[in-house]
Amino acid sequence: MNYTIGIDLGGTNVVAGLVDEEYRLLDKAAVKTQAQLGFDYITDNMAKLTATLLERAGLAKEQVSSIGIGSPGAMDRASGTLIFAGNLDWHNVPLGPAVEKKTGIRTLIANDADCAALGEFVAGAAAEDESMALITIGTGVGSGIVTGGHLFSPAGSCAPELGHVSLVAGGEQCTCGRRGCAEAYLSFSALIRDANRAADADPQSSLARLREKGEALNGKNIFDCAKQGDPAAKALIDRFIGLMGEFFGDVENAFGVRSIVIGGGISKEGDWFCRRVYEAMVPYVFAGERYAPKLRMAQLGNDAGVIGAAALERYL
């Protein structure tokens, strides 16, 4: 039996997992990231987590064919260099080679959103599909794509960065500096912005009443208001779902994937949300419903990134 290790380098925690050939996550270990302690500290910790996992499983390092690291930021995969990762304040650091040297195990790196997509592809919501896009709806809108038997992650670019593709050119301000990106309409931040506007416009709405009680609007209470029948919240969610359907139609027309998996905070909403978004998407699929991708909620939660990182050696 051959094993691989996946490491998810987050802003808060570094999580490592031991994965077998069938992409089962056998064990996990984690430490605080502590970005301020620097590159050597963090890569030392990655080596220690690896040693811990091997020891607990009774494995020799020769039984592990590779370590995969999912990191935020932009990277040069060929050299294993992390070009920049804003929240770690790292620039041009040799992440792959450093961990490879400290562990004696071949080490590959990739973007964390790409790893999450690969995790859902090999072991989660898209495990039955030939190709997939993971669209993560949270504070922002993230994306990762697996197609043609590979992670779609072209060298010398940050693509696929589908949160920053026009949905309404010239429209709402996006965090990236442009206007009208998908993220400026489909993130929780966008939903909360629109809910606050709706509350301003309709002081009788449940949204406005929540605010009067001192509750800040958030994804959960906005959805709750809509489910309880508040007309302003319902209109907001209807529009949110409609635009998401349109965006997913765009993803299909561009990438022709067999499934789209919805990740991030919104995946808690479950089947009703998938069904509504699917109905909204179908009219926007250029080739018609027979080519419409399946739509599913992500299944693996935070483990997706670890499992996907562990799968990198077979999908780069």
Added chain:
Amino acid sequence: MNYTIGIDLGGTNVVAGLVDEEYRLLDKAAVKTQAQLGFDYITDNMAKLTATLLERAGLAKEQVSSIGIGSPGAMDRASGTLIFAGNLDWHNVPLGPAVEKKTGIRTLIANDADCAALGEFVAGAAAEDESMALITIGTGVGSGIVTGGHLFSPAGSCAPELGHVSLVAGGEQCTCGRRGCAEAYLSFSALIRDANRAADADPQSSLARLREKGEALNGKNIFDCAKQGDPAAKALIDRFIGLMGEFFGDVENAFGVRSIVIGGGISKEGDWFCRRVYEAMVPYVFAGERYAPKLRMAQLGNDAGVIGAAALERYL
């Protein structure tokens, strides 16, 4: 020396070309398509064109490793079946196998827009680049992508169909039935629609005067009015270029290609147009100017489809 044959199946003509290993187009032969005469007639002609090319070059069929056919419509490449091609009124016809049987030469099929992109990639404007998108601006907006050493053409879809991705969701009516597609803003049809509106709004504009003289507005005379300094036409072209830059930024953010090649009628405009669109695009490239793709006009004209079809065996 090994040769391949590329066939471009158009609504008006069937053009076949003999191509060498360096993607030089050595000879071409063509017949009228005459779609009304049916599938056998057209595939017989493809075999005859192949025989003509071999005879004129003094080649035996064993010296030709494959025939590639670029066809409009949707296809199943694995079986060589053309699923539908509206302007030929063909449904589920065995295009590849029929030509293979009639010629005794292995035959591959692909979408004609994909073949044009591949032609510019192997022998035209993107011959120096690792990856590219061809965006064709004509009556509609077409697209083809080469990345990771392959034509990006996922099975079971019409993707990439970038003309039918949102630019302004809910905006102008598109021919596909949706609103706000890139094609509804960036095609010549869209430009002419907008020029007619501008002429309606400003009877003093050169655009309005052209119409008064009985000239229908078209791509050429709209661009000419702008170049001659007519304010209404200039404003129109400025907006057209701005939206094209935004769209090309989207293409980059989604696909991370090293170059974007502009094909179709607009490619006659040349370098000034490329420069203006490049300047308009850069602010929309998520990863910043260092990741901005090169922008070039297509070089091969109608030969791109023939040369790309001849290259299929190496890029599927």
